[in-house]
Amino acid sequence: MFDARPQHNDQHREYLRHRTQQFRRQVERRLDGSLTEEEFRPLRLKNGVYLQLHSYMYRVAIPYGALTPDQMRMLGHVAERWDRGYGHFTTRTNIQFHWHKLVDIPDSMEALNSVGIHSIQTSGNTIRNVNADAFAGAAADELEDPRPWAELIRIWSTDHAEFQFLPRKFKIAITGASSDRAVTRAHDIGLRMIRRGAETGFEVIVGGGLGRTPMIGPVIRDFLPAADLLPYLEAIVATYNLLGRRDNKYKARIKITVHENGIERVRDLVEARFAELRAEFDSTATHAELARIRAHFIPPSLRKDDPAPYYAARAADPAFRAWADTNLHPHRNPDHAIVTLSLKAPGATPGDATSEQMRVIADMAEIHGYGEIRISHEQNVILPHVPLADLPAMHGVLRRHGLATANVGLVSDIIACPGMDYCALATARSIPVAQDIALHFEALKLEHDIGPLKIKISGCINACGHHHVGHIGILGLDRAGVETYQITLGGDGTEEATLGERTGPGFAYDQIVPAIDRILRTYLDLRTGREETFLTAYRRLGAAPFKAALYDQERADAA
Amino acid sequence: MSKGFTPSPATPGVITANDLRMGRCVWMRDGKWTADPREAELFEDEAIAELALLDATSQAHLVVGPYLVEAKRGADGRPEPAHFREAFRRSGPTHRHFKQAEFEASNV
Numbered sequence: 001m002f003d004a005r006p007q008h009n010d011q012h013r014e015y016l017r018h019r020t021q022q023f024r025r026q027v028e029r030r031l032d033g034s035l036t037e038e039e040f041r042p043l044r045l046k047n048g049v050y051l052q053l054h055s056y057m058y059r060v061a062i063p064y065g066a067l068t069p070d071q072m073r074m075l076g077h078v079a080e081r082w083d084r085g086y087g088h089f090t091t092r093t094n095i096q097f098h099w100h101k102l103v104d105i106p107d108s109m110e111a112l113n114s115v116g117i118h119s120i121q122t123s124g125n126t127i128r129n130v131n132a133d134a135f136a137g138a139a140a141d142e143l144e145d146p147r148p149w150a151e152l153i154r155i156w157s158t159d160h161a162e163f164q165f166l167p168r169k170f171k172i173a174i175t176g177a178s179s180d181r182a183v184t185r186a187h188d189i190g191l192r193m194i195r196r197g198a199e200t201g202f203e204v205i206v207g208g209g210l211g212r213t214p215m216i217g218p219v220i221r222d223f224l225p226a227a228d229l230l231p232y233l234e235a236i237v238a239t240y241n242l243l244g245r246r247d248n249k250y251k252a253r254i255k256i257t258v259h260e261n262g263i264e265r266v267r268d269l270v271e272a273r274f275a276e277l278r279a280e281f282d283s284t285a286t287h288a289e290l291a292r293i294r295a296h297f298i299p300p301s302l303r304k305d306d307p308a309p310y311y312a313a314r315a316a317d318p319a320f321r322a323w324a325d326t327n328l329h330p331h332r333n334p335d336h337a338i339v340t341l342s343l344k345a346p347g348a349t350p351g352d353a354t355s356e357q358m359r360v361i362a363d364m365a366e367i368h369g370y371g372e373i374r375i376s377h378e379q380n381v382i383l384p385h386v387p388l389a390d391l392p393a394m395h396g397v398l399r400r401h402g403l404a405t406a407n408v409g410l411v412s413d414i415i416a417c418p419g420m421d422y423c424a425l426a427t428a429r430s431i432p433v434a435q436d437i438a439l440h441f442e443a444l445k446l447e448h449d450i451g452p453l454k455i456k457i458s459g460c461i462n463a464c465g466h467h468h469v470g471h472i473g474i475l476g477l478d479r480a481g482v483e484t485y486q487i488t489l490g491g492d493g494t495e496e497a498t499l500g501e502r503t504g505p506g507f508a509y510d511q512i513v514p515a516i517d518r519i520l521r522t523y524l525d526l527r528t529g530r531e532e533t534f535l536t537a538y539r540r541l542g543a544a545p546f547k548a549a550l551y552d553q554e555r556a557d558a559a
Numbered sequence: 560m561s562k563g564f565t566p567s568p569a570t571p572g573v574i575t576a577n578d579l580r581m582g583r584c585v586w587m588r589d590g591k592w593t594a595d596p597r598e599a600e601l602f603e604d605e606a607i608a609e610l611a612l613l614d615a616t617s618q619a620h621l622v623v624g625p626y627l628v629e630a631k632r633g634a635d636g637r638p639e640p641a642h643f644r645e646a647f648r649r650s651g652p653t654h655r656h657f658k659q660a661e662f663e664a665s666n667v
Contacts, residue, residue, distance in 0.1 A: 036619060037624070051624070054583060055582040056582040102581070102582060349657075421652035481643070
């Protein structure tokens with residue numbers, strides 16, 4: 001079982017106990033008037049507690065998206081005991097509880113601590129939750145499991161004294177596979193494991209990001225020996241800490257630092273600092289720490305069950321076959337599969353899971369999946385190792401609990417931030433737009449005909465819904481008191497990272513589904529065949545036919 | 560939206576905030592707080608509204624982030640939201656599967 005990660009050790013438990021006691025006292029002092037809201041706000045944010053539109057929101061980190069069954073059950077318990085029976089998984093692979101009461105949060109926090117999870121550094125200008133490939137340790141195209149490195153980064157960055165007041169928040173992503181499923185080029189730091197000769201190292205990307213100024217990050221080091229990772233990361237963040245702007249929060253992210261100073265200058269400064277830090281870092285201790293961490297990431301001993309039941313179910317059950325065709329990904333062991341449990345049933349809220357679903361997921365991971373659960377940045381749940389032979393039985397259980405929607409990578413598998421249904425920063429709604437698009441194409445039965453497609457929706461310019469890297473991106477804005485949606489096309493969050501191009505004027509709330517419909521009908525009309533995906537067709541055709549479809553109809557309607 | 564808003568008889572306003580302990584939306588009436596937006600006091604006079612906002616701000620032991628925001632006077636004389644954000648604060652989440660009845664029961 002995968003329940004002995006380093007964060008479960010006694011020292012970590014004591015640290016969490018202390019932090020939660022500290023927060024409990026801070027809440028008490030706010031309630032008795034000893035702390036003003038101005039004093040309390042940064043303290044609650046340090047613990048992932050936001051005040052949103054209707055309630056407090058409590059954001060909990062899921063380090064590199066990995067959960068044990070016990071942890072998943074505890075999330076379900078917290079949702080039921082202190083929230084409204086559901087939680088929302090985010091693009092940072094955190095979970096957000098949208099209905100916590102301030103007075104309950106210390107108890108909720110303590111319950112989460114009992115299984116080793118917490119909310120530290122899920123807000124504030126600190127290094128946030130590290131993202132990793134959700135298929136880590138299982139993918140057929142993987143060079144090395146990145147999770148031990150992600151855990152090393154987590155330990156290094158948690159409560160790092162020098163990096164508690166950075167110019168702005170700081171996000172790191174890591175992948176060990178050739179396919180980039182962690183959006184590394186749109187992070188403050190992206191790490192891609194590569195090999196040079198016999199040596200494993202990292203391609204280091206810096207200064208990517210989405211938000212109001214989207215940028216694909218340039219490479220700062222084309223090969224960093226793996227052993228140098230921590231001093232090099234420290235050199236980057238230390239350089240940014242001094243060089244990053246603090247006069248304007250909209251220009252404070254490292255992408256602006258890199259843009260304004262140039263990658264060459266930033267590289268020179270980082271390398272100079274790295275030379276100093278490399279000598280200071282105790283590489284022997286780091287190596288020992290990594291070895292200790294790796295002991296907790298030993299691959300499961302995979303069963304050798306006859307996969308005949310899988311092939312029999314494929315032949316006999318069209319629903320199972322459809323699910324297997326969309327929701328399974330090749331495992332490095334051909335008798336196993338990586339299974340994606342879609343949290344995107346048409347009409348459902350993308351990324352939401354009920355307490356009951358969380359318990360079912362935990363059970364399925366225990367019974368069929370060697371106790372491993374991942375949350376993907378695409379707001380789905382991954383069981384990374386499932387024997388093919390177990391899939392028919394598991395599929396039956398998932399169906400009964402609304403977890404077997406066969407839509408992964410299709411039009412209804414939409415990323416959507418909470419938007420103005422919850423978020424105080426939002427300028428428009430996201431969730432109902434996602435629901436309406438999914439239901440529209442479900443009714444038309446066009447989803448499988450359209451094929452691979454990534455629609456991503458953000459309810460404000462901060463881009464939590466990653467709209468810039470959606471094949472179709474939708475950005476909700478407030479234009480003179482009216483919800484208005486801008487469309488971008490051609491974005492891509494993979495290793496071929498591309499920012500989408502804006503099509504033109506935005507669409508009203510009740511016009512966004514018809515607009516998406518026109519885009520996709522144009523694609524269906526113009527593609528060379530089913531094998532040409534939307535993104536490939538867009539790259540071949542350019543924006544012109546899609547713009548014509550979007551706006552000629554608008555003009556005709558207006559005439 | 561709320562920043563710099565000045566109420567007048569043509570564009571009245573309400574004072575709203577979030578409850579400190581629970582986080583839910585509340586509206587001001589006669590210096591006190593209600594979870595029922597229909598009970599909110601409509602301010603048409605700038606000076607009176609400013610004094611009320613000062614009073615609201617002084618109640619930091621009860622509420623967080625009070626602000627004055629434009630509202631409309633409905634046909635029944637009660638306040639109605641002038642902007643969609645305030646409409647969502649009042650109605651709760653608008654998306655499918657949200658348990659609206661539960662929200663309304665807890666919020667009034």
